[in-house]
Amino acid sequence: MPLFEYQCNACGRRFEALVVGSRKPACPRCAGEDLEKQFSTFGMGASGRGFGTGVSAAASCSTGGG
DSSP states (O other): OOEEEEEETTTOOEEEEEOOTTOOOOOTTTOOOOEEEEOOOOOOOTTSOSTTSSOOHHHHTOOOOO
């Protein structure tokens, strides 16, 4: 399920919401529906390695055997 970040234009709260289908989320603080979708960042390890390095899990786990 897609996880999106939003900012409420009524109270300014920034929050994440799971969006299923065409459902529109509401602000958890004020229940406002005037929301602005934010650019999201994804988590990375402290070393900066892992997700986003361009190496797929399949490639890094390959045994090379047949």
